Amino acid sequence: MIFLAGSIIFSSILVLAFKVCEIYKIDIFQAIVFNYATCIITGAIVSGDIPAYENFVNKPWFAWAAAMGLGFVISFNLIALTVKKSGISAAAVASKLSLVIPFIFSVWLYDDDVSFLKISGIVIAIIAVILSSTRFTEKDINYGGAKSIVVMITLPAIVFLFTGLLDTAIKYVEHNFLTAGMQDDYLISSFSFAFAAGLLVLTTLLVARRKTLQGRAVIAGIVIGIPNYFSIWCLMKSLKQYGNFSSVLIPVNNLGIVLLSVLAGWIIFNEKNSILNWIGIGLAVLAIIMISFF
Numbered sequence: 001m002i003f004l005a006g007s008i009i010f011s012s013i014l015v016l017a018f019k020v021c022e023i024y025k026i027d028i029f030q031a032i033v034f035n036y037a038t039c040i041i042t043g044a045i046v047s048g049d050i051p052a053y054e055n056f057v058n059k060p061w062f063a064w065a066a067a068m069g070l071g072f073v074i075s076f077n078l079i080a081l082t083v084k085k086s087g088i089s090a091a092a093v094a095s096k097l098s099l100v101i102p103f104i105f106s107v108w109l110y111d112d113d114v115s116f117l118k119i120s121g122i123v124i125a126i127i128a129v130i131l132s133s134t135r136f137t138e139k140d141i142n143y144g145g146a147k148s149i150v151v152m153i154t155l156p157a158i159v160f161l162f163t164g165l166l167d168t169a170i171k172y173v174e175h176n177f178l179t180a181g182m183q184d185d186y187l188i189s190s191f192s193f194a195f196a197a198g199l200l201v202l203t204t205l206l207v208a209r210r211k212t213l214q215g216r217a218v219i220a221g222i223v224i225g226i227p228n229y230f231s232i233w234c235l236m237k238s239l240k241q242y243g244n245f246s247s248v249l250i251p252v253n254n255l256g257i258v259l260l261s262v263l264a265g266w267i268i269f270n271e272k273n274s275i276l277n278w279i280g281i282g283l284a285v286l287a288i289i290m291i292s293f294f
Contacts, residue, residue: 003241004249006234008256010227015261017224019269030217031224032076033202036195038225040188046233047184056189061177064169065186069193071166078162082155094156094163099254100126101164102171106250109172118248121290124283125251129258131280167250170232174239183236187229248291255284 021028044050056062079095103122107114178186205211238249262281265271273281 001238003234003238004253004256007231007238007253008260010231010234011253011257012260012264013227014224014231015257016264016268017220017227019265021220024216026220027211027214027217029077029198030202030211030214031220032073033195033198034218034221035225035228036072036191036198036221038222039191039229040195042226042229043184043188043191043233046229047188053189053192056185059177059182059185061173061182061186062189064173064177065189066193068166068169068173069190069195070197071162071169072190072194073197075159075163075166078155078159082159094159098160098162098164098167099129099251101161102167102250105168106171118291121287122251124290125255125287128255128280128283128287131276131283170236171239171250174236178236178240183233183240187233187236191229251291252288255288259284259288 018028020026021031056065082094100122173186174183202211206213235249235253238253242249259281262271262273262277266273
């Protein structure tokens with residue numbers, strides 16, 4: 001379970017890093033782009049070799065790496081757009097609820113074990129995610145008066161589907177195409193496509209003078225990129241080690257991130273949690289126990 005713990009810890013560090021970016025007014029999109037460059041370098045160091053992309057082209061997973069790289073960029077920016085248009089609560093709930101999609105696919109495609117208690121745990125997990133990540137403020141309540149209701153509903157729905165399908169794709173590729181020795185090559189390729197797509201957009205914005213290159217964003221990208229790489233690296237290692245229990249691993253991973261992020265936000269950033277939030281945290285622990293050990 002070391003790799004699963006690593007995925008939860010590194011993913012939680014990412015959440016905290018984005019919170020720091022918000023506090024210090026760092027351009028998130030630029031940080032995202034340079035984060036992927038850092039991921040490539042980190043992957044090269046981990047694998048002990050400079051990526052030889054000409055050797056990757058004929059691999060059966062190469063097209064998936066391209067699609068997933070684009071998916072990484074799109075998902076980050078979809079969540080950012082949802083935060084802007086629909087509020088932080090809607091974005092958090094939509095992205096965390098996406099754990100339902102890979103769970104369903106794991107049971108359907110890979111015949112993962114499922115029981116009444118596991119299904120009950122998933123239901124409790126959904127409730128836990130909603131309660132632990134939702135912040136009810138006056139702005140949230142009155143938000144509909146300023147924004148289109150259609151946009152507010154559609155964007156979270158897209159985030160829900162997109163992030164869930166992205167997690168499912170990670171499992172599908174790991175299950176069907178990757179051996180232990182291919183994992184680093186696959187991740188490096190995915191991050192390279194993500195960086196290329198992001199850099200193309202950023203260059204266009206810089207040339208059009210719609211953005212100005214921000215030095216702090218470069219530094220933030222480096223700080224974010226290292227845990228970003230290892231969060232996915234650890235998740236894929238965990239899936240490879242316990243492939244028959246992916247319907248358990250992905251929900252536990254997502255709920256663990258919620259739990260650790262909420263606690264870290266409370267301790268480090270003194271974020272206030274309501275009674276409902278703490279009830280959600282308690283239910284998250286219960287759900288983890290139910291879907292992991294029954």
